[in-house]
Amino acid sequence: MKRTADVALRGLGVPESLRWYRGALWFSDLAHGTVHRWDGTGEPETVLKVPGRAGGLGWLPDGRLLVASMDGGLVYRLEPDGELAEHADLRQVVGGPVNDMLVDPQGRAYVGNFGFDYHAFSRENANAMLYSPPGPPAASIACLAPDGGLLGTTEPLLFPNGTLLSADGGTLVVAETLAMRLTALPRNPDGTLGEPRPWAPLIPPLLWRLLNHPGPAGRLTRRVSALLDRPAVAKRSASPIAPDGIAWDADGETVWVANALRGECVRVAPGGRVLDRVATSQNTLCCLMAGDDGRTLFAATVPTDDPVRAAELNGGRIELVRL
Template structure:
């Protein structure tokens, strides 16, 4: 039986990039451009406001916070004196808003981006229309050295989003939201990324071929998919998983995926087998297994991922399942 998350915080815009740091939950609000810290006992604290909308979060080894400026195409660094300094300018290497970010223990950062103006497209078209050949543009992950200099770019991906480091530090797993898959990269000694390989497909190979088909079959498949993505119908369907934020489970082997198309978090084994599902009240953009017990599942949920509309609705939520273990 699918478990259901409970609502812990509400009245937010777009809670994203959930992180656990020094005994508290941290997250960005993509609609308001703010970074928040919540210790679980009161209202979340607003830590800072980021020019160009706050996105991915991480910390350097000395404790300074790194935060993505989505629309500014930059990564900022919060100095010890409270000043916000530019850590890296990536505006020249990305095709759309910057997005999530992983910062490894050495301070190297891996920054994804949309690749195009996704929200402008989705305001006019159903998501399935993105797959009209030649499909959505691909875009790389930017790999940054601890000082913010560019180490290199990965092979282009379909909307690189949530990112994880393997326990041994030798590889990086990336959620390709529009590719509906998890992809793994080996890491070179300097921290740059090697060639991508599949970690887990999250859509059947047949449906992937149909939705990308150039002929009549593709047009019909995309129209049916657009109908099933309607909010009234999508809550009854769990067939599609568009991975947004991702988190290691407490077993350090399987990965929890925030399904951007549905109100759920899904636990995935290597290779793509679904191990567990947790229902949330709305579409889920970020998830994290952490907390004082190390086994609480946090989920950032929204009625819409459009930051303008979400900022008007103020219905973003942090939802939790405690503890989150094997069923």
Template sequence: MKRTASVVLDGYGIPESLRWHGGALWFSDLARGTVHRWSGEGKAETIVEVPGRAGGLGWLPDGRLLVVSMDGGVVYRLESDGRLAVHVDLRDIAGGPVNDMLVDQHGNAYVGNFGFDYYTYQREHPNSMLYVPPGPPRTPIASVSPTGTITGLTEPLYFPNGCLLTPDGRSLIVAETLAMRLTVLPVQPDGTLGRPREWAGLIAPWMWRLLNHPGLPGTITRRVSALLDHPAIAKRSSSPIAPDGIAWHSDTETIWVANALRGECVRVAVGGRILDRVSTSQNTLSCLVAGRDGRTLYAATVPTDDPVEAADLGGGRIEIFRL
């Protein structure tokens, strides 16, 4: 039986990019373009409104906030006077909205993007149709120096999303949402990223082969998958898992995954073994293990990830579960 999270904040568009900084929870609202800080009591404080919809968050060593402008194609830097300055421009390399971001302790940033206009595609097609050969577009993660210079690009990945650094800082783990896997890349001495390899597969290999098959088996699989996309059916399923945000468990060996396909956070071990599940009230886009004692699982949940619908609905939530 799954354990269930409790709602602590409500009324947002698409809460995302959960971070713990300065003893408080921070998050973006992708639908309304705002960044928020929550102390754990009362309402969350609005820190800044970002042109082009706020995305991934991080901090430079001197404490200045970095925040992605998804539609603007840039990362902004929030200066001490409240002004937003362009930290890096990614429009020449991003094939779609710029998305999540990890900033390390030295100020190096790793920034992903959708790779294509996902929202327009989603409004017109079932997600399973993305896998008609040659499959969904791939796109790199950009490595950005603390001064805002692009220092390198990874090999193209399937919708690179939430990221984690390993405790020793030598590798970066990224959620490849559309590949339904976690992928690990070595961090090079210059801060760029090396060749990717799978850390954990979150779809059965036989199902992945069928989903991408160019012939009749693939056509049938994609059509069946489109039927199973219905929320009433999807929420009763346990596989596959489309990883969005990811977070280390307190053991720093296993990883919590926000499952964008249904209302849950799933804890997985290297190789993909499922260790634990926590139910949420809606599809989950981000998760974080933090809090004053580091034992609270936070989850950002939404009734829809379409930013236009979500902004009107205002049904985005922050939920928590005590581990």
């Protein structure tokens, strides 16, 4: 039986980038450009407002916060005196809004981006139309040194999003949202990333081929998919899964996936086998296994991920379930 998460916080825009740091939940609000800290009681504290909308979060080894500026194309660093300093300028290497970010224990940051203006496209088109040849633009992950210098970029990926580091530090697992798969990239000793390989496909292979087909079969598949792109239809479906934020399970081997297509978090094994599902009240953009003993699944949910509409609705929520 599918378990159901409980709503813990309401009235947010687009909560994202859930992190557990020093006994509290941290998150960004992509609609309002703010960063928040919540200790589990009362209302969350607003830590800062970021120019260009707050995105991915992480911390340097000395405790200074790093936060991505989605529209600014920058990564900022919060200094001890409260000053927001420029940590890295990514405007020459990104093709769309800067997105999620992972900061490793050494202070190296891995920053993804949309690759194009996704929300402008989705306001005018069904998501299925993204796959009309040549398909959506790809984007690279930027690898940053602890001082903010650019170490390098990865091969292009389809909307690199949530990112995890393996326990041994040798592999990065990234959610390719528009490819509907999790992808593994080996990590070199200098922090750069190698050639990607599949970790877990989250769409049936035949459907993926048809969705991208240049001929009549592809056009028909995209039209049918567009007709079925309705919340009432999506919530009754189990496939495909569009991974947004991802989190290691307590076992350290399987991954919880926030499914951007419907209200659920899904636990998957390497290779893509679905092991568990937790229902949420709205589409899920991010998840995190955390809490004092690491056994609580947090989920960030929204009625819409469009930041303009979300800022008007303030329907974003933080939900949780004890596992």
